[in-house]
Amino acid sequence: xxxxxxxxxxxxxxxxxxxxxxxxxxxxxxxxxxxxxxxxxxxxxxxxxxxxxxxxxxxxxxxxxxxxxxxxxxxxxxxxxxxxxxxxxxxxxxxxxxxxxxxxxxxxxxxxxxxxxxxxxxxxxxxxxxxxxxxxxxxxxxxxxxxxxxxxxxxxxxxxxxxxxxxxxxxxxxxxxxxxxxxxxxxxxxxxxxxxxxxxxxxxxxxxxxxxxxxxxxxxxxxxxxxxxxxxxxxxxxxxxxxxxxxxxxxxxxxxxxxxxxxxxxxxxxxxxxxxxxxxxxxxxxxxxxxxxxxxxxxxxxxxxxxxxxxxxxxxxxxxxxxxxxxxxxxxxxxxxxxxxxxxxxxxxxxxxxxxxxxxxxx
Numbered sequence: 001x002x003x004x005x006x007x008x009x010x011x012x013x014x015x016x017x018x019x020x021x022x023x024x025x026x027x028x029x030x031x032x033x034x035x036x037x038x039x040x041x042x043x044x045x046x047x048x049x050x051x052x053x054x055x056x057x058x059x060x061x062x063x064x065x066x067x068x069x070x071x072x073x074x075x076x077x078x079x080x081x082x083x084x085x086x087x088x089x090x091x092x093x094x095x096x097x098x099x100x101x102x103x104x105x106x107x108x109x110x111x112x113x114x115x116x117x118x119x120x121x122x123x124x125x126x127x128x129x130x131x132x133x134x135x136x137x138x139x140x141x142x143x144x145x146x147x148x149x150x151x152x153x154x155x156x157x158x159x160x161x162x163x164x165x166x167x168x169x170x171x172x173x174x175x176x177x178x179x180x181x182x183x184x185x186x187x188x189x190x191x192x193x194x195x196x197x198x199x200x201x202x203x204x205x206x207x208x209x210x211x212x213x214x215x216x217x218x219x220x221x222x223x224x225x226x227x228x229x230x231x232x233x234x235x236x237x238x239x240x241x242x243x244x245x246x247x248x249x250x251x252x253x254x255x256x257x258x259x260x261x262x263x264x265x266x267x268x269x270x271x272x273x274x275x276x277x278x279x280x281x282x283x284x285x286x287x288x289x290x291x292x293x294x295x296x297x298x299x300x301x302x303x304x305x306x307x308x309x310x311x312x313x314x315x316x317x318x319x320x321x322x323x324x325x326x327x328x329x330x331x332x333x334x335x336x337x338x339x340x341x342x343x344x345x346x347x348x349x350x351x352x353x354x355x356x357x358x359x360x361x362x363x
Contacts, residue, residue, distance in 0.1 A: 012038045014245045014281045015154040015172055017111040020102060022046075022085070023060065025159055029307070030281055031251045037090060037101035041066065042077040044161065055161040062161050070214050071308060072351040074100070094259050094333075097347065111159050113152025113172045121148060129164040129238075133157060136169060136235045139193060144185045150178045154243065169240040179244035179279055183230050186242075190233070197234045207232070215310060216352050224360055228314050243309075244279045259331045265349065266327040267293040268301060268342060269358060272319045282345070283312040285321070285355070293322075300340045301327070304355055307345030311355040322361060325353040 012018075016028040018038065026040040033039050044055060044062040053061035065080055067073045078100055081088050090101035117137060120130050137151050152172035156162035173179050189196050199207060204226060212222035231242040270287035277284040283306040290301035304323045306312065315321050325344040332338070344353045 011248060012110070013113075015152070015243055016113060017043075017154065017159050018102070018107045019109045019111075019159070020085075020106050021108045023108075024085075025062070025161075026100070026102060027154070031246055031248075032253045032255045034090070034092070034101060034255055036104050038104065038107065039099055039101045041074045041100055042081060044156075044159075045080075054163055054166070055156055056163075057159075057161045068210070068214055069309065070351055071345045071347060071349070072214070075347050075350075094256055096260055096262060113154050113158055114149060114174065116153045116158050117148065117151050120153075127164050129157065129162055129167055129169070132236055132238060133169045133171075135195075136240060137171070139189070139196070140171075140182060143189055143192070144178075144181045146173065146178045146181055150174050152245070169235065169238060171240060171242045172245050173242060174245055175247050176244070176250060176276065176279075182242060183279075186230060186233070195236050199232055199234060199239070203234075203239070211310065214351065215308075215354065217354070221356065221360060225310060225314065225356075229310075230313075243281075246280050257333055259333055260343075261329045261331070262346075262348070263327040263329060263340075265325070265353075266342060267322065267324045268298060268304075269293065269320060269322050270301065270304065272315050272317050272321060275313075275315060275317055278315065279313040281309060281312070282307050283309075283355075285315060287321070298340075301342060302339045303330075303341035305341055305343050306355055307343070308353075311344055314355065315357055320358040321355055322358050323353075323355045325349060325355075 012028050012033055014028060014030050017025055019025050023046040024042060025044040027043050029039045029041060043066050045065050047061045047063045049056055049061035055062040065077055067076055078089060081100060088100055088102050089098055091098050120126060120134050133153060140146060141148050150173060154172055155170035156167050173182050190198055208219060208223045208226050211217060211226060212219045233240055268290050270290040272285050273288045274286035285304045286302060287304055290298045292298055323342045323344060325342040326346040326348055328341050328343050330339050330341055344355055
């Protein structure tokens with residue numbers, strides 16, 4: 001049975017947006033937040049409209065402050081906030097890191113991706129980009145048997161500052177079941193619909209070049225990653241992306257239940273035991289037979305978790321992976337039990353961490 005996307009407006013989900021009282025737009029990270037704050041990253045800041053303005057709404061222009069989607073990009077926005085709004089930077093007592101976590105009292109408007117879809121399906125006089133988004137969702141809903149309320153729109157389309165001449169369509173699909181249906185059917189849809197196609201050769205090469213540069217990867221590894229990822233394509237020659245997000249019923253984590261302590265950087269190998277949550281943010285891979293790169297057994301390492309979306313859904317159960325990241329002890333606050341994990345997407349790694357199938361690194 002398909003998961004419903006209904007929720008209260010006080011519930012902040014991964015890839016929601018909100019505007020603070022200064023008119024800045026933030027994108028929500030994950031589904032678990034402190035009681036009075038929302039973990040997020042700054043994306044757009046208001047500016048006076050000029051010839052160079054790309055995004056605008058009414059008489060206000062917006063500048064994209066996030067240079068690119070990565071941990072390093074998010075870190076650069078924290079540097080901006082440290083000068084403009086230092087109270088938005090929060091030393092989380094459980095994660096033991098400095099994060100952007102905006103106080104709920106400073107949030108002016110909360111944008112819900114599924115409500116934006118509902119609005120567009122009932123609205124007349126849509127602009128060309130909105131019409132394309134409605135048509136794309138209609139096709140995916142019909143062919144993949146995912147209800148319309150199982151979709152959302154994020155990015156500039158969600159907050160209404162999009163530019164039909166160049167903006168992409170950034171789709172959300174809610175729930176594990178809906179997400180798997182969509183990813184399973186998408187390759188066949190490229191064959192059935194002329195309007196739908198994978199990234200063109202030119203766009204794919206550009207994507208590979210960007211991934212290699214931003215994540216410090218060899219071009220051939222970056223190319224394999226981009227081929228493995230199935231969440232990008234073209235609809236009527238316009239780029240679109242698809243991002244799975246959990247519903248509330250699927251969120252097992254509770255804020256404050258676990259406490260994390262950094263133990264430095266490590267490189268390990270391990271066998272994927274469970275990857276059912278690897279398509280979400282954060283991506284989680286349960287592993288067994290963890291070993292350091294020199295072959296020393298580390299069975300206490302039970303998980304590899306990534307906050308870099310690039311590494312979501314890239315390994316299956318039974319795959320042997322190599323992971324470079326921050327080793328953390330994870331203590332259950334309620335019962336005192338402890339295990340260890342490797343975190344990919346930490347600020348300390350500065351983009352030089354990764355999760356890759358070991359077979360990719362041979363030869």
